[in-house]
């Protein structure tokens with residue numbers, strides 16, 4: 001089938017707090033074809049990324065044939081090359097991710113197949129999910145047995161906050177639960193060492209994004225110093241080329257590519273293959289959303305999917321209709337064609 005139109009849209013989100021992270025600046029990409037089939041994708045990069053898709057990628061995509069996964073990979077390589085002078089990472093690749101996911105959705109719908117079946121043989125029925133957020137009581141009620149809480153370093157007292165939050169989470173979830181901490185680049189080399197000592201009684205599975213993601217050598221050293229706690233990260237890295245540097249420096253003990261940012265399913269497959277060949281577990285950032293979940297169930301990804309349930313009484317925009325929901329701590333994609341979701345037109 002031939003691409004006849006491409007459009008990126010920044011949704012009209014309602015529940016926005018003053019932070020770009022509320023919706024991770026996510027965009028919707030729609031690809032239309034001469035067969036009447038429409039593919040939908042989810043990318044990052046906000047309004048700047050919308051411009052990249054609509055003012056650059058669109059003209060390169062018009063008239064292109066998409067009939068198999070090789071066509072998608074060739075298209076990925078073409079867009080990556082075309083955006084290389086201003087791209088390689090960041091907004092251009094976040095835009096490319098949205099296009100790539102729309103093409104996988106398109107092909108799935110054309111072949112009446114879920115995307116996971118286009119990727120490979122499904123090897124996980126359902127995926128253990130972990131709840132990221134602050135409402136551990138609610139996550140426990142929902143049946144989660146794995147949880148990640150945020151911790152931002154602001155002062156000396158924050159050691160106590162980390163210890164009390166970890167202690168509370170252990171009390172609620174029990175000794176067998178997986179417990180992780182995301183510091184969103186707010187710790188330092190020394191803080192990470194101090195935390196590994198202060199938190200040693202809580203059996204923390206990983207520390208995530210402890211320092212600037214470009215500090216690869218520092219993270220590599222930390223891996224040995226804080227073991228068996230894993231140094232995790234990668235949501236701010238892009239494509240297999242970026243992950244080659246993480247691999248070369250042995251910077252991370254668990255990789256977390258965001259499939260809507262790192263280059264889509266096409267990059268995700270390449271990154272997971274690289275991680276697998278090195279014995280590094282890969283657990284995509286926000287892997288409980290369909291974009292990551294389809295990759296997880298049909299690849300060598302870890303059996304672990306991140307979900308962000310928010311808080312019990314919180315409002316949220318449901319941009320995708322038909323997203324699977326975790327039940328008793330497990331989540332599975334539907335068997336519907338493509339990614340199996342429709343966009344909520346009211347937010348466009």
Ligand SMILES: [Mg+2]
Pocket residue numbers: 182184208209235
């Ligand atoms: Mg994170």
